[in-house]
Amino acid sequence: MTTKKLGIQTAALANPPTLAAWANVVGKKEGEGPLRSTFDYIDTDDTFGEATWEKSESAMQKQALGLALNKAGQAASNLDWLFAGDLLNQCIGSSYAARGQQVPFLGLYGACSTMGEGLALASMTLDGGFGEWAGVVVSSHFCTAERQYRTPLEYGGQRTPTAQWTVTGSGAVILAREGEGPYITHVTVGKIVDKGITDTNNMGAAMAPAACDTIAAHFQDTGRKPSDYDLIVTGDLGTLGSELLLELLRRDGIQLSNHTDCGALIFDLKKQDVHCGGSGCGCCASVLTGHLLGGIKAGKWQTILFCPTGALHSPTSAFQGESVPGICHAIAISRKK
């Protein structure tokens, strides 16, 4: 068998898996934003009926997966593999959501890039001939992230101008080996890139070099160019990180005129007081599973390059003076094969 690897970082899927169904679930603030009509469920108080924020996040993730499975007409037990991840210590958002579901489970940690990592692994697994159905689900919750990464909500900490707002949301995708599309045709898996940013309130700057690295690698590996995509969408660089990405790509000789960022799309940046935009695994996941895949299905776009970004640090690494390593995975999604 010939290799299906292109260049250094890219897998070309010989029999591109279908995105058979998708769903998302978000919190109140996200439901008040410009993408409100693209969400399947908006919770009124972000608790999702649970007594702790961590349990709320698990409930949200379980609900997103359940809704996506319903749309695909499948039971969880029909999934060959479930890939899942979140931002919580030891990824408890995912493991408690999947507990009791009869499905082989593969836990991922890719920070806010996890939806990209999950789509990459799920599509390679199905294209590799292993089973018929795979699920990918990720989540983030503003209230679990604030107390874990920053300060408890009750503290009422001020936010710096470069800060972003962790999205309360979960997105789930059901992939099938055969189907009518949209399809995943290529995945470019990112390297860890660290340019020495130590300001943990400026994640956009920390992740932009990784996004630049992966997007440039994708074009290099595939021989494609920016205009081959209707839209090139990063995960959660926010407004400042997006500017940096475009500048870094320009220096590499790549001009993007079709770039947007899920973190800049999900909130009204003028009215919703989120500074540089949204962030968190749930940010690009809930934008993908509503606005983006909905737009492809409606014929608005034929091909997009979905590039979730992640910052692979922790409060401990920050306290120890470490800089913030970034990563970005690029997933080429096409309406036709």
Next chain:
Amino acid sequence: MTTKKLGIQTAALANPPTLAAWANVVGKKEGEGPLRSTFDYIDTDDTFGEATWEKSESAMQKQALGLALNKAGQAASNLDWLFAGDLLNQCIGSSYAARGQQVPFLGLYGACSTMGEGLALASMTLDGGFGEWAGVVVSSHFCTAERQYRTPLEYGGQRTPTAQWTVTGSGAVILAREGEGPYITHVTVGKIVDKGITDTNNMGAAMAPAACDTIAAHFQDTGRKPSDYDLIVTGDLGTLGSELLLELLRRDGIQLSNHTDCGALIFDLKKQDVHCGGSGCGCCASVLTGHLLGGIKAGKWQTILFCPTGALHSPTSAFQGESVPGICHAIAISRKK
């Protein structure tokens, strides 16, 4: 193409990838144990030359991967994919170890089962036709785990009789699409199983039901029986968890006479004061990459079923009264195809 999925949870590798090279690095206490001659490097003070325990863990993981790559005669940049994980919040042991290495990175969180999850995904990826080389590296460190999961070392907390001792160690495996073996022939990916154990000092009891579930599924899916393996090796059930596993399997009609556990092998349970044995991602990883694969290479065993176990909880989930979900992945390793 026909599916390479067997039953509910098992992937049968059509062209079994080779374990081309492996290496391990451990701490002082592990180096004083019965497996001392099977370790590639034993640190004298567990710092690995670094100023914080978290940086020590990253240095250890980087060293294990480097040693394995040297044995394989490969540079890190020749790896098509690197799968890595650890127990630290946001998996910083792995991301800082892989930072600056020119390799597509896929972060995993499977608690102490992560070596199993990594071998499963790496072997499916290579067998699926994606590239020629993949690396898997995982780690745990007693000092990072104690302060994160339990109490700072300075506190000098007493340990309960059912407690286990987190191994300071890292194991790395380099897989190749073609080679002379040993081979990974089957992987059985575990479901999350939670029987309601809430004692976080009794991980063996929390994980034994997951090990039972996966081992039974492996036999069901493949049609194999215990005697098809020279050795069935769980990850870190320890002595108590191992007893529970054998009892649970007996109730399912499965008798194991060839079972052992990495947590019971790595320390001298009579002399080293580790109560029920070793634990942590580094436990089964350092036993696999020394004692087990060394034994296969030497012809001591022809086939083993390597079954790393993990407890997918966190201190937060414990404080919130949650029970401990377990998982186990089974990897069939054979000297011949």
